[in-house]
Amino acid sequence: MGFMARPVVHTDSLRQDLLAVTAELVDRDGPARVTLRDVAAAARTSTTAVYSLFGGKSQLLAAVVDGGFQSFRDSQMAAAPGGLHGLGVAYRTWALQHQALYRLMFGGALAAYVDCQPSPEAAADAMEPLKDAVASAQAAGTLLQAPVEMVAVAIWAQVHGLVSLELAQMGPPEADWAAAYTAALDAVARGWAA
Amino acid sequence: MGFMARPVVHTDSLRQDLLAVTAELVDRDGPARVTLRDVAAAARTSTTAVYSLFGGKSQLLAAVVDGGFQSFRDSQMAAAPGGLHGLGVAYRTWALQHQALYRLMFGGALAAYVDCQPSPEAAADAMEPLKDAVASAQAAGTLLQAPVEMVAVAIWAQVHGLVSLELAQMGPPEADWAAAYTAALDAVARGWAA
DNA sequence: CTTGTTTCATAACGCCGTTACGAAACAAGG
DNA sequence: CCTTGTTTCGTAACGGCGTTATGAAACAAG
Numbered sequence: 176m177g178f179m180a181r182p183v184v185h186t187d188s189l190r191q192d193l194l195a196v197t198a199e200l201v202d203r204d205g206p207a208r209v210t211l212r213d214v215a216a217a218a219r220t221s222t223t224a225v226y227s228l229f230g231g232k233s234q235l236l237a238a239v240v241d242g243g244f245q246s247f248r249d250s251q252m253a254a255a256p257g258g259l260h261g262l263g264v265a266y267r268t269w270a271l272q273h274q275a276l277y278r279l280m281f282g283g284a285l286a287a288y289v290d291c292q293p294s295p296e297a298a299a300d301a302m303e304p305l306k307d308a309v310a311s312a313q314a315a316g317t318l319l320q321a322p323v324e325m326v327a328v329a330i331w332a333q334v335h336g337l338v339s340l341e342l343a344q345m346g347p348p349e350a351d352w353a354a355a356y357t358a359a360l361d362a363v364a365r366g367w368a369a
Numbered sequence: 370m371g372f373m374a375r376p377v378v379h380t381d382s383l384r385q386d387l388l389a390v391t392a393e394l395v396d397r398d399g400p401a402r403v404t405l406r407d408v409a410a411a412a413r414t415s416t417t418a419v420y421s422l423f424g425g426k427s428q429l430l431a432a433v434v435d436g437g438f439q440s441f442r443d444s445q446m447a448a449a450p451g452g453l454h455g456l457g458v459a460y461r462t463w464a465l466q467h468q469a470l471y472r473l474m475f476g477g478a479l480a481a482y483v484d485c486q487p488s489p490e491a492a493a494d495a496m497e498p499l500k501d502a503v504a505s506a507q508a509a510g511t512l513l514q515a516p517v518e519m520v521a522v523a524i525w526a527q528v529h530g531l532v533s534l535e536l537a538q539m540g541p542p543e544a545d546w547a548a549a550y551t552a553a554l555d556a557v558a559r560g561w562a563a
Numbered sequence: 564c565t566t567g568t569t570t571c572a573t574a575a576c577g578c579c580g581t582t583a584c585g586a587a588a589c590a591a592g593g
Numbered sequence: 594c595c596t597t598g599t600t601t602c603g604t605a606a607c608g609g610c611g612t613t614a615t616g617a618a619a620c621a622a623g
Binding site: 374375376377378379414415416417418421 | 598599600601602603604
């Protein structure tokens, strides 16, 4: 009676390979055209690996989304010294550099095409640098005294809304999104000023 | 040699039936779970009708989205007398009353899960009441003098971003979205004031 | 080398969007 | 009235998807 048998190949290293490969395919072909067979082939394994390591396509995409939120949070933390303005600029920069991922992170959850909602903690963690900046500005007396979460979510919604419309190509076709973005950041600064 | 043969059943009336049925299914089950077979069965026809009347599932969903934008524009026009604040309130009201449709209209285009992008004119028409209100406020001297389209798209992005985050259930779990929404509307008014 | 046990790749299943085919439904001509 | 011709659409087949079941592969122990 043997205890262990066939050597394990569905290891955590393969798990991260699958994550990377999936993120790459999402970025190249868009979320809709990513199939488990392609993912498995690109990672030199079979579709079974996705099921033994993630549970299914939904969970795989959800994990990719979570990774996206972590990357996004890192970029926000790196931009934190720049204050609210720096965070806003970094937000759009990251989104434009990871368009397909951003679409999946927010559009996927919105459209509910796949139940690939991020773990709530991932989204909350990504918002923390913004909340800190809001609290700092309030402490410095430059920002209106209002519940931190409310101000933060409103500012987040402003930048997310602009990036979202820009990526969805809504709004006027010849829109100068960069100009609109900076103008909106200024308006936010004035609107929430103490 | 007969000219006309079998009576035509794939008429424009059936076309609108399909639109209504699809919108209903989208609203009940979400866009992901809508299948052509279900749509055809609910409209008492076959899937062929979708192809002869729309061209395929993508165009059917795109038509539903266009109808959504028309309905949304009507609601905005009805709220136009209320000025910018009235438009903002009506925006969220409509979105909450047509959640699945709103998700499809904006999330679908964002995630690119289906190429169901609205016709650019439909989205542009829906923004016209807002642009008019911006122009009026500028003429009245209560709003900052800046390109109308830029101000309008920024304001739209603010309300869209908040509604989008609320529907995607992002942000703090016990958030008071109504309060955040009105606070954001006030901040917008201050930020873009003349 | 055989046995036993675990692990994963292959193949099958059901459902989807899409398309090809043939029956259905009528106008005209004998 | 029946046959012919023409147009139209419902049915059935096809390829591809996510998912699942099955059996071969790969080793430890006896």
